[in-house]
Amino acid sequence: MTATALIVEDEPLLRAALRQHLAELWPQLDVSREAEDGITAIKMIGERLPDVLFLDIHVPGLNGLEVARLVSGRCHVVFVTAYQEHAVTAFEEGAVDFVVKPIERDRLAVTVARLRQRLTAAPVELTEVLRLIERNQRPENIRWIQASVGTQIRIVPVEDVIYFQSDAKYTKVVTKRGELHIRRSIKELLEGLDPNDFWQIHRGTIVNAKCVDSVSRSSEQMRLRLVGRGEKLSVSEPYQFRFRRQ
């Protein structure tokens, strides 16, 4: 029985390169099927499950990690990644294989040898590896906020935001030039904002540290006055430590 492979890679030349290398290193492998985006890949996998999936992590449509999640435990996956992308150290575990672009023939030969051995065994579950990869992906700080204002879309650099405040279903974004509303919650925003520049001062409020003018206390209440603005923001107990003197 010939093993079948599916190559998922968006760049046509790189697809051809991988196909040719594989044809030379593993003539028995059927490499006739290929997909150039994640959605096509899922469709083709649905039609006929390949034995081996060569998967570029960065493809349009559904990304490679999402495709991998869908085939986890059903076929052998080899990730194809660009240099230093997606923290390839996660692969060192040996559960899954990977090749780095530009493809080195000797490295691919090692992968092919391993795959031939593995074909007899059941494909491994990828859940753990995927979790590792996702954790290793360096989360990027939010640099801009996009919001609809009527039919127009405004894009505001994050440094122009004065504060974020939860407001029923939405989060109100107060900027130098008016207010916007976004769906992302305070909790989700906290994960992406630089904690040096943006401070949480309340369960539902994040303030831009550069816009804080002064702090005032009256009995139990602590309030922040903002540079050039009338309103004051209250600081709830768990976040007051930031403004206390040592």
Added chain:
Amino acid sequence: MIAALSIMLAYGVGGWSLWLRWFVLLLGGHWFADVVSRALLLFPRQADLRMTLLASVVASVIGASVITGIFSASNPSEAMNTTYGVIGMAIRTFSASSPWEAMNTTYGVAGMATFGFCALMLVTTALREDADRRTTADRQLVELKLHALQSQIEPHFIYNTLANVQQLVRSAPADADRMLGSLIQYLKTTIPDVRAGGKATIKHELDRILSYLEIMQMRMGKRLQYSLDVPENLYKLHVPPLGILTLVENAVKHGIDAKPEGGSLQIIVTRTERKLVVRVLDDGVGFGSEVGGGMGLANLRERISTQYGERAMLSLNHRKPSGVEAILTIPAE
């Protein structure tokens, strides 16, 4: 060394009690002057180096005098009244008819020594702090350039392009040659500009945009189409280096390449009397997310605002049915 010499000298001239006074005076005067000079350095714009120095010297004399006066008096009220008080030291030093006479007064010696010592310390402090400020500014500039260089020439882009070239060498050597040519052109036009900072002409910017687009079109195949509409009479005008390229790269990477069927890119440059308007349009997936982390745009916005202030503007709009329109407006010069 200076301290040891001072101690010996003071002991020889006036005995231990004088030495003690002098020592306190030296320390106190210098400390006082230091505080003043530091306070002034907090406002580097109002106080240039000379002003800082002058203020420091005056402060050191007053400080030294006050302290001498206080320590040589037997009680606080005497300290206020005594001629050795507040400005006594300075008067004695400066009222002497010759340096020699000043030297002969025991307080004169102390005053002059303090004065000289403090002035010397302050000159060195001020010079050092000024030098520190300069190095910080230089370092920031270098960091900015390095950052621009790194974000512009990603290893990712280089390696993926080389992977393509490698395949072309096997399958279509003539195309490999062409692609390598474009890569060389791209690197050649990009690296020196980042180093130089400042401005580039539209012609220069177009050269590298074309080399970038040629590379990407070979990599993406039919998924990328592009057109340029730039009148030749605008070629000599200046644009922020790598500025339009940032917009083009954004459109290709986040707009068109993210769409399975790909899309097309348009670059349109027009000029009104005073303004140059660059429009980069794509029909890709658009800003799908509410928040984003792209460095390029934030960088570009910062750069044009430093370079042109209020005269420049970068705005991004959604297009219908999909895609983004980026409009960069800068002075035509």
